[in-house]
Amino acid sequence: MRWKRTMQLLDVHAEGEIGKVAIGGVPKIPGATTAEKLAWLNSDPKGQELRRFLCLEPRGNPIGSVNLLLPPTHPEADAAFVILQPDQAHASSGSNSICVTTALLEAGIVEMQEPETIVTLETAAGLVRAKATCRDGRCERVELTMVPSFVHELDVSLDTRWGTISLDLAYGGVFYALVDVDQIGLTIEKHNAAALVAAGMELKAAINQAYPVVHPEIPAVSGVAYVMFRSVDPDGAVRTCTTMWPGRADRSPCGTGNSANLATLYARGKVAKGDVFTSRSIIGSEFRVGLKEVTSVGNRPAVIPTISGRGFTFGQQTVALDPFDPLAGGFAMTDVWGPSAGDIKG
Template identity: 40%
Template sequence: MRSLRTVSVVGCHAEGEVGDVIVGGVLDAPGCKSMYEKMMYFWNTKDSLRKLLLNEPRGRSSMNTNLVLPPCNPQADAGFLIMESDEYAPMSGSNTICTATVLLETGMIPMQEPITQFNLDTAAGLVAVTAECEGGKCKSVAFDNVPSFVFVLDMPIQVPGFGVVSVDIAWGGMMYVLVDAGSCNLRIENSRGPELIELGERIKRAVQAQYTPVHPENPGIRGVSILAWTHPLIQDDGSDGKTAVNAVVVSPGRFDRSPCGTGTCARMAVLHARGQLQVGQTFRHKSIIGTEFVNHIRGTTKVGQYDAILPTVRGRGWITSFKEIVLDPTDPFPEGFRVGDQWHIPKPDSKG
């Protein structure tokens, strides 16, 4: 069979969110001194790879793909880049869990039972991984994420055709807008999915037009790109832990199927800033399909002028397939395509 290129991929999901992992067929980015530089190299010069894998007919709207590369940080055992439908994410919790699971279960990083510890280099910084392993299976992955912090609480945002919405904006490895679903007369449930997606994208675009957060340690990371709908905290029975539900709207307009790791870290930063979640307290974050990450704040620090938390997130990943992605030279869609029945096409704000 003829193919312009062949890419080796291990299929994986973490608590429902697809995060396939490229393990062969892609060369490293030349001359880069950080994973952030590698991310920008692929985004600016090799973005056809992301489009080939994530657009139809090879991909779909509700999936991500991770690219394993040599690390830049000498403390890391491997590096990886995170490709989403509309962007490269500096960091992602579900994708970290998928990548760690694949690295261990394919033997790219030696598995040690009952605990394997290693470091991953990401565009957001170094991430420490602790994997629970048994019988050759990676049973769970906990990762110590980069410091997370709040830019602003309770910011009023004028949303065209809707009105004023109060939002929190925080960094958890990506720039998040967090909105209480009840404040917009919505509930996080699949029956309200179209409304949550449509309004979530409109709120995000309104924030982008009115406020631009900039990471104090990397000014290249700027502007919100993702939104989390939230429900209030619930006290866990018989413990001091707390539980909450969220639904993260990923561009171009679909739900994260997992509880969203970086969104969880951003939310923990908000909860800690409000005095609602303390260091060491267990926080269970649930997704729209009922899966959960189990999390805690392990300490505090400063990032630039911002008070920050040190978050840890734990979840599970499962390998689903081993596949070779190919591109026939006569294929009329070398970068794939999108169709409005599956890919969210936003309505003009002026039409409400």
């Protein structure tokens, strides 16, 4: 073969959301910390080239993420990882943390202990503790202790084509804008996915222009990454739809989004330490969300969330770069990727 680069990916999904895990062939990423590696991936042309190689066509597709397994820099961590998506590299994700934990254990990279294995993951947002329930060589369920989550601002007003809407800005590993879905005249159901995504992309652009946000302790984490629509089902479960660039809906209930939402619920006095509730995705899959501890980030009150869900492996592949391929740099088209794909160069 005349391939210039090859990487081995393990196919995993967490409650429907695909999070492929690069378990072989990952190049050395510059940076003394995972946060610095994240910043390099988002700023250096070689980092952007790697993201395009993995996330865009012909090797990638608009659904899911690719997780780069990296050597940990924190002494307590078993592994580090950064999440690659078509728009940029991201700091943290609940569904991807479940996918990475499942991959580490079922691929034998971290030794599985039954009935429970503790895996410490290093992300650019901090350490995530994963408690994996294991049986017969399989990772059955993963409970994550997430990074501290906090409210940036509640009840922010934004003038939109739907009128003036109210939203919350909160951090759950990345920054979210949290919007009650009835304000845009929709419900969180599969047949509304395209309309929800279109609204989310429009709102995200307007929110980032009007309300810049930066993590008070991690400057590499800035800007609203996602708009998450929310509602409450008749049984009390929180129904969510996180909208992701360039135009798709998260298939899982969204771990970092629920962490951010948990911070808003705590700020409003609707949950207390020890509470656990169900969050349901647009396809009906579920996470269990808990409030483990109360803490602070800088001078902001914060919560330590737990997110519990299931990961499943479903394949393995080798992706390769042919140096003679004129489309090797990756591309995306609006017919599949959505209208925002027109912003992708190449």
